[in-house]
Amino acid sequence: MDSAVRPGVALAVLCVVMVAGAALLYRVAGLGAASVAPKAAIRGAVQLGLVALVLAAALTRLWSSLLVLAVMFVAAVLTSARRASAGWSSGWLAMAIGAGVGVVLPLMLFSAVVPPTGVAVVPVGGIVLGGTMTATSLAARRGLDAVEQRWGEVEAALSLGFTDREARLEVVRPTAGDALLPGVDQTRTVGVVALPGAFVGVLLASGSAAEAAAVQMLVLIGLLLSQACAVAVTVELIARSMVHRGR
Structure with a gap:
């Protein structure tokens, strides 16, 4: 399609100009080291290049596509674990992310709304996994x-006869809404504030606004369920001290 972004010299030059602009702003406005944006851009370009090569082969078969999703899942768990700063206990967050994705993806596949092909499973699964990872990281x-x-409030609740789980829930549960807020706001404002990636991708590929809207709504509603499951499990893991920081 003529409207699609095509790789070439113009694209490369534009990206370099934008990265240079970001680096300049980092330096002038004191936002951080000027190398932050260039390093992130180079890393992103290398990773996307490698992913493109892998996906070109992997998407031809369902089993290899599921293997790609498994690798993405491991990366998501490691990212959430690092963000939580909970040491080895953060490994339990795999349960939270798995709970979210494990509910939504089977529903999409068994309903036949998402066909069991690599071209469909990896993009949709990747978006759901990424959003679930973000919510889990924030919740943790x-x-x-x-x-x-x-902690003083936790101890006060314990002194009143609350169990350890109940005492922790008193301070942890109110934070769950903050972790879910980005996903909820994205769904509420879709098409009004911004056009998300799934919509734009399908629109550029097929040219059909109706198909693009259908895919985007499927992804957004799937994310609402997946993130809710993941955050609920994360809150429970913290309340039971399975995910914790040293004290």
Whole structure:
């Protein structure tokens, strides 16, 4: 399609100009080291290049596509674990991310709404996995911060006869809404504030606005369920001290 972004010299030059502009702003406005944006851009370009090569072969078969999703899942768990700063206990967050994705993807596949092909499973699964990872990271970080900062309230609840789980829930549960807010806001404002990636991708590929809207709504509603499952499990893991920071 003529409207699609095509690789070439013009694209490369434009990206270099934008990265240079970002680096300049980092330096002038004191946002951080000027190398942050260039390093991120180079890393992103290398990763996308490698992913493109892998996907070109992997998407031809369902089993290899599922293997790609498995690798993405491991990367998502490691990212959430690092963000939580909970040491080895953060490995339990795999349960939270798995709960979210494990509910939504089977529903999409068994309903036949998403065909069991690599071309469909990897993009949709990747978006759901990425959003679930973000919500899990936020829930874990905010929940553990709340336990640390409001430990006096936890101890007060314990002195009143609350169990350890109940006492922790008193300070952790209110933070869950913050982790879910980005996904909820994205769904509420879709098409009004911004056009998300799934919509734009399908629109550029097929040219059909109706198909693009259908895919985007499927992804957004799937994310609402997946993120809710993941955050609920994360809150429970923190309340049961399975995910914790050293004290």
